[in-house]
Amino acid sequence: MIASADLVARIRRATGDTQEGLARRLAVSFPTINAWERGRSEPSAKHRSALEALAAELDIVHEFAVMVIDDDPVTAALVEAAATEFGGAVSVHSAVNGWEGLVTCGAVKPRLLFLDIMMPGIDGLDVARRLPAIPDLADLRVVFVTASQSPDILARAAALGNAVISKPVELDTLAEVIRNTMEPSRR
Structure with missing residues (x-):
């Protein structure tokens, strides 16, 4: 709200x-x-x-929660910068590891998750497998963000998420993903 x-x-x-x-x-x-x-x-x-x-x-969009789980703070900063295009309609929450990210997803109930694949501890693929156990995330869109070029990892990410974006990420690409995900939630 x-x-x-x-x-x-x-x-x-x-x-x-x-x-x-x-x-x-x-x-x-x-x-x-x-x-x-x-x-x-x-x-x-x-x-x-x-x-x-x-x-x-007036078709004013209610706050749209975006989550970033990435051990590289640059990704979260880029998502926050992309979110400014939406004039406060988007809130960005971040976590630096998979466990913290799962807990925050449960609390925030984001509609969009930018998820790094290669992280210490629990990796992004394992996070994605655990997300269905969290209530009220049925509409969550998962976009993997990775520097990996491994065909096996990219295929597994594509099977678990909605999209895969290669690092380094572009500000315009992030804003486009946010915009495209927000459209169905407009009032």
């Missing part, structure tokens, strides 16, 4: 409303909108529902 402050800001950008204009639209006071947008207070359940309805009407 998008934080209220971010949701108000996105609605104002989408409508072109000032804080005063959005206040009139929602039948609340200007200071109320100001407080919501600055994170000083939260809307009541009724007003949050009104914000959610307006966001759905």
